[in-house]
Each structure stands twice: as structure tokens, then as C-alpha cells.
Amino acid sequence: NFLLTQPHSVSGSPGETITISCTRSSGSIVSKFVQWYRQRPGSAPTTVIYENNQRPSGVPDRFSGSIDSSSNSASLTISGLRTEDEADYHCQSYDTNYHWVFGGGTKVTVL
Amino acid sequence: EVHLVESGGGLVKPGGSLRLSCAASGFIFTSYSIHWVRQAPGKGLEWVSSINSDSSDLKYADSVKGRFSISRDNAKNSVSLQMNSLRVEDTAVYYCARDAGVDPWGQGILVTVSS
Numbered sequence: 001n002f003l004l005t006q007p008h009s010v011s012g013s014p015g016e017t018i019t020i021s022c023t024r025s026s027g028s029i030v031s032k033f034v035q036w037y038r039q040r041p042g043s044a045p046t047t048v049i050y051e052n053n054q055r056p057s058g059v060p061d062r063f064s065g066s067i068d069s070s071s072n073s074a075s076l077t078i079s080g081l082r083t084e085d086e087a088d089y090h091c092q093s094y095d096t097n098y099h100w101v102f103g104g105g106t107k108v109t110v111l
Numbered sequence: 112e113v114h115l116v117e118s119g120g121g122l123v124k125p126g127g128s129l130r131l132s133c134a135a136s137g138f139i140f141t142s143y144s145i146h147w148v149r150q151a152p153g154k155g156l157e158w159v160s161s162i163n164s165d166s167s168d169l170k171y172a173d174s175v176k177g178r179f180s181i182s183r184d185n186a187k188n189s190v191s192l193q194m195n196s197l198r199v200e201d202t203a204v205y206y207c208a209r210d211a212g213v214d215p216w217g218q219g220i221l222v223t224v225s226s
Contacts, residue, residue, distance in 0.1 A: 033211070033212075035211050035212040037156075039156075044206055044215065044216040044217065044218055044219055045156065045206075045216055046214050046215070046216075047212045047213070047214050049212075050211070050212025050213075051212065054212075056212070056214065090155060090156050092156070092211060094211070097170065098170070099158060099161075099170055099172065100146065100148070100158035100161075100211060101158070102148075102155055102156040102157065102158065103155070104155045105155040105156070
């Protein structure tokens, strides 16, 4: 099986742009879709990106997702950072049996 | 409005059993697989199990295989997770969810395994 590795924490000031990486340890990142979930303290996760780069309705276009085969990683970019973006962010993909695999989560802090 | 509501959590001793339920409403239940995802205190998300729409495809994480069993009742719009031989490391908030990237998830239910 493979691992999805995320940075433990990322921070930025209001208005800045931050990027969270999600690196797949083996197998190709492009082989299965990647989702990104935001989780605020005490709440269930909610989807901010699905199928690599698609935004659910209601998610602002400040959130974008991408895939980079050269680094075998997915990225979530948040532009125009706001205080309400402070949360944990989790990437998720699938193994060959379509079991969900999650990254360890990244805590985003707005300075 | 779509709702997923978990129930059945609580405190159980190591080696004990618990049955979680996920009650669904507001969508065509038979159009979706249902997944269980857990989160240990202060930790990340861990996928636990899933069941497809007609119960023909059951999946389990290696950490729970042989101990947990998933089932669904399409007439009652519900999914159950039978958890046996519980271990301290099964302590977590358990969420039910539809397919990946499909919101909302349930609000979560706490399972505590402790002597």
C-alpha cells in the first residue's frame, strides 16, 4: 500500500496564498482521484476539492487543487487567505481496491 | 435536505462489542455506497469500511478486518457497523459518509474503548 504525506502545519497572513502538498509514496498520483477536506475543530470534514481540481458548489474559487506527476503529489492552494480558512485539511485518494487513503492532515494557521 | 446521523456509540471495555448505526435521509439511499471513517483523539482521518448500494461489495481496512462487519438495510435507509473484539486503539469518533467528495458527512459518534 502507499502513504499520502502532508506537512504538519502551514501558516500565512490574511490575503496571502498558501499551498498544502500531499505526496504519494508509491504508485502514480494520477492513477486515482484526490479529494481535499477541511475540518474545523469539533466538526465533521467537508469537501473543498473533489476529483483533483473540482470545487463543490458553495466553495469559493480561492480554493484550487492540482496534480503534479513529476513530484507525484497533489496540492491544495488557498489564495486570499482569510481567518475562517483556519482549520485542518486532509487529502484523500484510493488504493487499488478502492479503499480510501488519507494523508495525515495539515493544520492551517492564519497569522 | 441530506442528513446522515450516527448512533450507538459509547464506552465499552476491551474485548467488548458495539453496534453503530447510520440513518440516512434526504437522498436516494440506494444510489450511494456508504463509508465509515474514524478519527482517534488528536489524530488524522482513517477509513474503516464501506458497503456498496446492493451490499455485494464489502470492504474493510486491515486494522479492523475480521473484527468489524458492515451491513445495510435499504428499506430503512440505514447502515450498521458491528464492532467486535474492540481494542483501546479503536477509540475514535466514527463518521459515516457517502462517496468520496460527497457532503455532508454525519456529525460523528464517539466510541471509547477503556477498562
